[in-house]
Amino acid sequence: MSESTALRVADLSQNAPTPFEIRPEGADLAALAEELGLNALRKLRFTGEIRASGKRDWVLEGMLGATVVQDCVVTLEPVTTRIDQKVQRQYLATYETPEGDEVEMPEDDTTEPLGSHIDPHGVMIEALSLAVPAYPRKEGQELGEAVFTAPGVAPMRDEDTKPFAALSALKDQLKNKD
Numbered sequence: 001m002s003e004s005t006a007l008r009v010a011d012l013s014q015n016a017p018t019p020f021e022i023r024p025e026g027a028d029l030a031a032l033a034e035e036l037g038l039n040a041l042r043k044l045r046f047t048g049e050i051r052a053s054g055k056r057d058w059v060l061e062g063m064l065g066a067t068v069v070q071d072c073v074v075t076l077e078p079v080t081t082r083i084d085q086k087v088q089r090q091y092l093a094t095y096e097t098p099e100g101d102e103v104e105m106p107e108d109d110t111t112e113p114l115g116s117h118i119d120p121h122g123v124m125i126e127a128l129s130l131a132v133p134a135y136p137r138k139e140g141q142e143l144g145e146a147v148f149t150a151p152g153v154a155p156m157r158d159e160d161t162k163p164f165a166a167l168s169a170l171k172d173q174l175k176n177k178d
Contacts, residue, residue: 005020005022005119005120005121005122006117006118006119006121006122007020007050007117007118007119007120008116008117009058009091009114009115009116009117009118010116012050012052012058012118013052014052015052016051017049017050017051018049018050018051019047019048019049020046020047020048020049020050020062020120021045021046021047022044022045022046022047022120022121022124023044023045023046024044029041029042029044032044032125032128033068035125036068036128036129036132038068038069038070038132039069039070039071039078040068040069041066041067041068041069042067042068042069042080043065043066043067044065044066044067044124044128045064045065045066046062046063046064046065046087046120046121046123046124046127047062047063048060048061048062048063048087048120049061049062050118050120053090056093056094056114057090057091057092057093057114058090058091058114058118059088059089059090059091060087060088060089060091060118060120060123061086061087061088062086062087062088062120062123062124063084063085063086063087064083064084064085064086064087064124064127064128064131065083065084066082066083066128066131067080067081067082067083068080068081068083068132069081070132070133070136071136072136072137072138073135073136073137074137074138075138077138079133079136079137079138081132081133081136083128083131083132085127085131087123087124087127088110089110089111089112089123090110090111090112091111091112091113091114091115091118092111092112092113092114093114095111095112095113095114097113
């Protein structure tokens with residue numbers, strides 16, 4: 001938790017929202033880009049507010065804006081992506097953590113247990129890491145089919161791994177014979 005941006009829940013006003021704005025620059029941007037495996041992080045801004053929701057719960061709502069540079073997964077050339085995304089977290093005083101060997105993930109992934117602090121900086125990093133494209137591609141680039149085989153052996157293609165497509169084609173051939 002970043003102590004410089006973490007806000008003590010006990011210090012937050014129940015009657016008025018608490019605004020925040022985070023704009024990392026210079027070395028902080030470079031360190032975050034390295035942490036997230038990016039070539040560069042050109043801009044990053046997270047603004048919003050934290051407000052009470054009922055007697056004991058809190059809501060953080062914000063807007064994340066960032067410009068990230070990554071390698072294209074096809075050409076390895078730099079790809080620049082603009083991210084503009086709304087972010088929301090609900091901090092619940094009565095949050096119950098699912099227990100057991102096999103637990104289903106809850107549908108609502110915006111709820112979290114309420115602790116002593118709410119950290120907009122931590123929320124910003126989490127939201128940015130989820131918003132960064134997993135497989136960035138330059139416009140118009142597609143990953144082609146790679147075919148590998150031993151010499152003298154017919155290569156297996158993607159179509160060969162789709163048995164139902166082959167059965168459908170065989171069914172069509174039988175219909176055409178009638």
